[in-house]
Amino acid sequence: MSFVAAVVTSPGYVAPLGAMIDAHARLGEVFATNPALGDYARMQTGLRLLAAAGERIELVGGRVLPADAPLAGADAPRLVFLPSFQLPDPDAFEALMPAFAPLHAWLCDRRREGVEIGACGASVLHLAAAGLLDGRPCAAGPRLVGAMRRLFPRVIVDTGNVICRADNVWTCSRDAESAALVARLFAEAFSITLGRSLAAREPPGALAGPLAAxxxxxxxxxxxxxxxxxxxxxxxxxxxxxxxxxxxxxxxxxxxxxxxxxxxxxxxxxxxxxxxxxxxxxxxxxxxxxxxxxxxxxxxxxxxxxxxxxxxxxxxxxxxxxxxxxx
Missing domain, CATH: 1.10.10.60 (Homeodomain-like)
Incomplete structure (x- = not known):
């Protein structure tokens, strides 16, 4: 069975993670009028919540969830989404990087396999640290621009676009656009119909570009x-x-x-x-x-x-x- 991986860095923000959880739940709605297709949508593609480091996931506010599987054992996902996490001082990410070395190596492996990978908010720093954005555009919010340019000078920081794509790597600068990013990831990794259907169930303006209504x-x-x-x-x-x-x-x-x-x-x-x-x-x-x-x-x-x-x-x-x- 193929699966979607949501890799959470603690403390993770609830809304971006919820965008992926909700999108996965809506897979069933896409084919709800046909029981066979509904079973296909629900059973053929699972969702696994993985911890970026350690064995558990902490959300802002102190809620803790167990990871569905170890990161090392989560090979061959169909797509990877890294929701944003709380990082009061972006410059502090440099000191955190050694703890996330296994994640960055894992992301490199997925990139070589052609897996669609998307990140929003502070999680775009993980993609940069893994080398996935070298010489490529990255959508980054104002708070991250200074740290991004200092730590990863080879990354092309794009402050003019909310969502940027570089081959199979996607970045999103605003948590509010997480649902739009997730819909695009589903469209690329699975089917344009899934992306459009997920987008059609979002509030007006949630999705811009080729998938927009x-x-x-x-x-x-x-x-x-x-x-x-x-x-x-x-x-x-x-x-x-x-x-x-x-x-x-x-x-x-x-x-x-x-x-x-x-x-x-x-x-x-x-x-x-x-x-x-x-x-x-x-x-x-x-x-x-x-x-x-x-x-x-x-x-x-x-x-x-x-x-x-x-x-x-x-x-x-x-x-x-x-x-x-x-x-």
Missing amino acids: ETDPFVARAQLWIRDRFTRRFRIGDLARDLGVSHQSLIRRFRAAGSATPREFVQRTRVDAATAMLAETRRSVGEIAQLVGYADVASFRRVFAAATGVSPSAYRRAQRAERRPGA
Whole structure:
């Protein structure tokens, strides 16, 4: 079973860690309309809370949690998230670095494996200490800029962006944007559908950039309706009726927002869910076709090939080849 790792430095802030815990819980909601997909979301991907050092996790306020597993034994996560932690004096991080040497080595290993890694707040210092940000941009809040430049002069400190990406390493300067960072990590590590679905369940403005909902709130609402039902059989007319518009008005609103048509959006959402299942499960192509809403497997194969350029089976082989050691 693949898993998501949240690596907490004590004392950790509750809200950023909660963003990951909540996002993981919402995996079930993404596929709640289909029991089989709901089981897939909940059972195929676990969440492990790991301690950055030691065997327990301390949160601000004094609450203590046991770590789910030792860091040394938590190999092959699908993504890694380091929530921010309390660091009254950023310059004091230099003295703390030796205690976190095992974590930094562990992060280097994950980086070489291509795992998506994200950190927010003071935890971006861990990525810098591990050498993951050398010559790369890093989103850092004002409190961290001085220490970052003094301790890690090779890091390109970016104060103009809240979230920065450098290949598979992500940094976020504000705790308030943790949910946006987490949604992007899920999109990259698993499926764009998961990222969009998680983002759609966040408050307005929580996610900027390519995963943001369209500017037309009506279209965003229609897309959420589709994401919540894409595993079922339905007609676009059902969507128009539920939203109180005609079929043609619905299509016009989608096109005016620069979006695909409702039908194309349904197909894209189904194909994206199928790519995640092809990569993450051993289900047959026929079973996956049924689970994402296609009664006819041949139709599913045609739509999938048109969207991705390869057949479902070829896509699965390519994904497995990428994960093979030494690939």
